[in-house]
Amino acid sequence: MSLSIISLNVNGMKNKKKRLILYEWIKSSNADICLLQETHCCNLEESNLYSKEWCGKTFWILGTQNSKGLACLIKPNLDINVLSNEDYLDGRVQLVQIHIDELKLSIVNIYAPNVANDRKNFLKLLNTKVKEISNGEYNDLILCGDFNCAQDPKLDRRN
Secondary structure (H helix, E strand, O other), rough: OOOOOOEEEOOOOOOHHHHHHHHHHHHHHHOOOEEEEEOOOOOOHHHHHHHHHHHHOOOEEOOOOOOOOOOEEEOOOOOOEEEEEEEEEOOOOEEEEEEEEEEEEEEEEOOOOOOOOHHHHHHHHHHHHHHHOOOOOOEEEEEEOOOOOOHHHHHHOOO
């Protein structure tokens, strides 16, 4: 069994044109699962609309109008059983547990704070949470997301 997963920081999805272009790009990538960070999706009405536009299974962790928000988009027609979608660490961690064929998998979608001290504390808490998850029934674990870390800040940061 081969499973393709991609992860993208989308910096907001409120603009319909941007959202539809994003969905087309994801579909053209032929990824089975796409994890999104910083969706800025902040209510069920929005998540329901975005889900209809995607035409496949979606799972959302709500953020605010201007920050946070996580999503897991499943390729339309992929035969996958999603067992849970859980929110941890104030909307910055999404745990999606899936069963596909004989594989039981925990996928962790992460959007870390961009302030260094907040990120340091977050990563300590994340480490504890990941240890808890990996000790559960789903031993196979994938971590994806935006850790807001730059190896060389002069090269890797726009601001």
